[in-house]
Amino acid sequence: MNKRFTTRRAVIQGLASSAAITLAGCSTSEPPTYGNVLRMGDWLTYNAHRLLLPRQSLAREYDVRDISAAPAIGTTDPSDSSQTGFVQEFAEDYSRFLHDGFDDWRLTVEGSVATPSSFSLEDLKRMRSRTQITRHTCEEGWSAIMQWTGVPLRAVLEAAGIKEDARFVQFHCYDAFVDGIDMLDALHPQTILAYGMNGRELPIAHGAPLRVRVETQLGYKSMKFLRGLVVTSEFDDNGPYGMIQNGYSWYAGI
Amino acid sequence: MGVIEPVMPPTPQRHALWVRICHWLLALSIFTLAYSGFYVLMAHPRLYWGEVGNDLTPALIELPLNDNHRPEAWQQTVTFEALANKPISASRTMEIFNENGWARSLHFLAGWFFVAAGALYFALGVITKHVSRDLWPRRPHAVPASAYSPLQRYAYTGVAFIVLPFMVLAGLAMSPQVVAAFPALLSVFGGHQTARTLHFFGFVVLLLFVVGHVAMTVRSGFGRHMRAMIVGR
Numbered sequence: 001m002n003k004r005f006t007t008r009r010a011v012i013q014g015l016a017s018s019a020a021i022t023l024a025g026c027s028t029s030e031p032p033t034y035g036n037v038l039r040m041g042d043w044l045t046y047n048a049h050r051l052l053l054p055r056q057s058l059a060r061e062y063d064v065r066d067i068s069a070a071p072a073i074g075t076t077d078p079s080d081s082s083q084t085g086f087v088q089e090f091a092e093d094y095s096r097f098l099h100d101g102f103d104d105w106r107l108t109v110e111g112s113v114a115t116p117s118s119f120s121l122e123d124l125k126r127m128r129s130r131t132q133i134t135r136h137t138c139e140e141g142w143s144a145i146m147q148w149t150g151v152p153l154r155a156v157l158e159a160a161g162i163k164e165d166a167r168f169v170q171f172h173c174y175d176a177f178v179d180g181i182d183m184l185d186a187l188h189p190q191t192i193l194a195y196g197m198n199g200r201e202l203p204i205a206h207g208a209p210l211r212v213r214v215e216t217q218l219g220y221k222s223m224k225f226l227r228g229l230v231v232t233s234e235f236d237d238n239g240p241y242g243m244i245q246n247g248y249s250w251y252a253g254i
Numbered sequence: 255m256g257v258i259e260p261v262m263p264p265t266p267q268r269h270a271l272w273v274r275i276c277h278w279l280l281a282l283s284i285f286t287l288a289y290s291g292f293y294v295l296m297a298h299p300r301l302y303w304g305e306v307g308n309d310l311t312p313a314l315i316e317l318p319l320n321d322n323h324r325p326e327a328w329q330q331t332v333t334f335e336a337l338a339n340k341p342i343s344a345s346r347t348m349e350i351f352n353e354n355g356w357a358r359s360l361h362f363l364a365g366w367f368f369v370a371a372g373a374l375y376f377a378l379g380v381i382t383k384h385v386s387r388d389l390w391p392r393r394p395h396a397v398p399a400s401a402y403s404p405l406q407r408y409a410y411t412g413v414a415f416i417v418l419p420f421m422v423l424a425g426l427a428m429s430p431q432v433v434a435a436f437p438a439l440l441s442v443f444g445g446h447q448t449a450r451t452l453h454f455f456g457f458v459v460l461l462l463f464v465v466g467h468v469a470m471t472v473r474s475g476f477g478r479h480m481r482a483m484i485v486g487r
Contacts, residue, residue: 038356041363053435060437062305069310069342072331076345135305135446137430139354141298142308143446198334198341205331205345216431247355253431254362 039249046251056188059215062133062145067198070136070144072205075175078225085176085241094174094225102209107156107193108228111170114161118228121195121209127151127159130192138219139252148213149196154187157231165233171212174225178238179250181214181221190215193226218252269486272378277483279371284460286364291457293357296320297350301454305445310344314451322350365425372418389414406470413463417456424453 075083079095097105106118131149138144153169170180185191192213195202202208207224214221220243237244244250269277299317300307307313309323316323327348334341379385391407402410426432426439427449433440443449471479481487 038359038363041361041366042359044366045362049431053431057434059430059434060440065338066305067334067337067339067341068306069308069344071308071310071328072343072345076331137428137446138298138308139358140350140352141294141450142300143306144308145306199336200334203332203343205343216434218430247359249359249362254358254429 042249042251045249045254049251049253050184055184057216059134059190062135064133064147066145067133067147068145070146070198070206071138071142072203073138073140074220075177075224076205078174078176083175087176090174090176090227097209098204105209107210107226109156109160109231110228111231112163112166112233113157113231114163117160119156119159124151124156124193124210125195127155130189131196132190132192132213132215134190134213134215136219136222139248147196147198148192148194149199150192150194150210150213152189153191153193153212154189156193156229157186160231162231163233166231168232168235170230170232170236170238171223171226172228172230173223174227176241177223177243178241179221179223179243180232180236180238181217185214185216185253188214188216216253218254220248221252269482270382270384271486272374272382273384274483274486276371276375276378279367280375283364283368283371284464287361287368288457288461290357290361290364293353294361295454296322297352297354298322301451302447303445303451304447307447309346310342320351322352324348365422369422375414385411409463409466413460417459417463421453421456421460424449424456428453 075085077083077094078086079091079098080086081091097103102121106120107124108116108118110116128151129149130152131147133145133147136144136146157166157169166183168180168182169186170178172178181191190213193210194207194213195210197203197206202211207226210226211224212222212226236242237250239245242250295317296319299319300309300313300323301315301317302311303314309328313323327346327350328344329347330342330344332343334343376385379389388402389407389410391404391411423439424443427443428446433446440446440449443452
């Protein structure tokens with residue numbers, strides 16, 4: 001990366017963190033809470049969308065003929081130590097899954113649920129399924145249309161029993177990223193945990209064995225390589241593993 | 255009376271306080287939008303037409319800003335043979351230049367400022383008749399010589415009431431949440447990537463306007479115009 005750009009970013013981050021001191025009084029438990037002047041716009045966007053837009057409108061769905069070439073970016077194999085977010089413990093687990101065809105893989109569901117549970121891939125495939133052909137809108141600027149098959153997140157959460165105080169769902173992944181969405185998006189009919197892509201098993205580069213699809217937000221919220229879900233009653237920026245620490249907006253419905 | 259009024263050169267427009275405040279708020283937000291928008295563009299300096307476009311599809315325009323688009327950065331991993339058009343997927347194997355974390359957030363922060371200042375300008379412009387009296391194009395003989403010329407009126411109203419609102423709509427047409435709520439917006443633009451390409455063309459038009467606007471100001475007395483737009487006289 002060009003050094004000049006890195007310096008500029010450092011300056012902006014410096015400005016932002018000095019602004020954080022003045023904004024500290026505005027901090028609440030509502031997202032985004034990260035006390036950064038740049039986040040005021042994200043905060044306005046999130047609240048304006050939630051206040052003004054009809055709730056849970058469906059993203060456009062396309063015809064099978066519209067399915068396009070699809071780049072896979074970010075982590076494309078969590079067992080590859082050269083990739084960002086590599087964690088030895090997760091990589092060892094993931095290598096074992098690759099070897100055994102994900103037979104031992106389980107999705108844990110914890111937090112504000114009546115029964116903390118875990119599901120095998122077969123368990124999830126036995127639940128109701130939804131297939132949708134949607135546009136993946138990458139934050140970089142490109143887009144692709146793909147077909148996804150999976151279980152609605154709502155069905156999985158309901159199987160574990162959603163508690164009254166549930167407000168966010170956090171996705172913990174084998175590439176070490178953690179990110180979350182609010183319950184409105186979590187219970188959206190098109191928010192699915194996908195195990196199939198374009199009529200086949202989900203390829204490794206696209207997040208095998210299971211990824212989330214959040215069709216009303218930018219692509220980075222559709223986390224790959226799922227390990228577990230945590231339902232929370234409070235907002236969590238997920239520390240160094242959250243996208244916010246990389247400078248990205250928590251809300252990406254833009 | 256015997257006193258003859260001296261003939262004065264045309265004086266610049268006397269700008270009301272609200273015009274001056276709105277002008278500088280809008281100038282600052284448009285500059286910030288252009289700056290941050292250019293950073294966002296640099297992450298993927300390829301433009302397309304329709305709904306879809308990415309490194310694995312041909313581009314309408316490739317801007318030579320950096321080497322983010324490199325065929326050698328992509329390893330082909332899979333072809334979906336069962337589908338009629340056999341779409342491919344490939345994995346990226348190299349890092350790209352991407353400053354979108356702060357750039358997009360700055361873009362939207364500036365966008366909110368722009369919308370607020372633009373709404374204030376529009377409301378006061380209509381209430382005070384500034385728009386209809388000073389800006390709206392009309393026959394040259396119908397206005398005093400010191401007022402804006404027809405060309406200026408076309409440029410100002412074209413930018414204020416066509417190009418800038420178009421930029422907001424093209425931007426909104428790229429929002430996954432907004433087009434889920436208003437799918438017609440996406441249809442009007444003819445797809446996500448078309449909206450993105452038109453948003454870039456709008457940026458080019460605005461850039462040309464700003465260059466012309468500043469050049470005209472310099473040519474006809476920079477100090478005088480700056481004073482008029484800052485202190486009002």
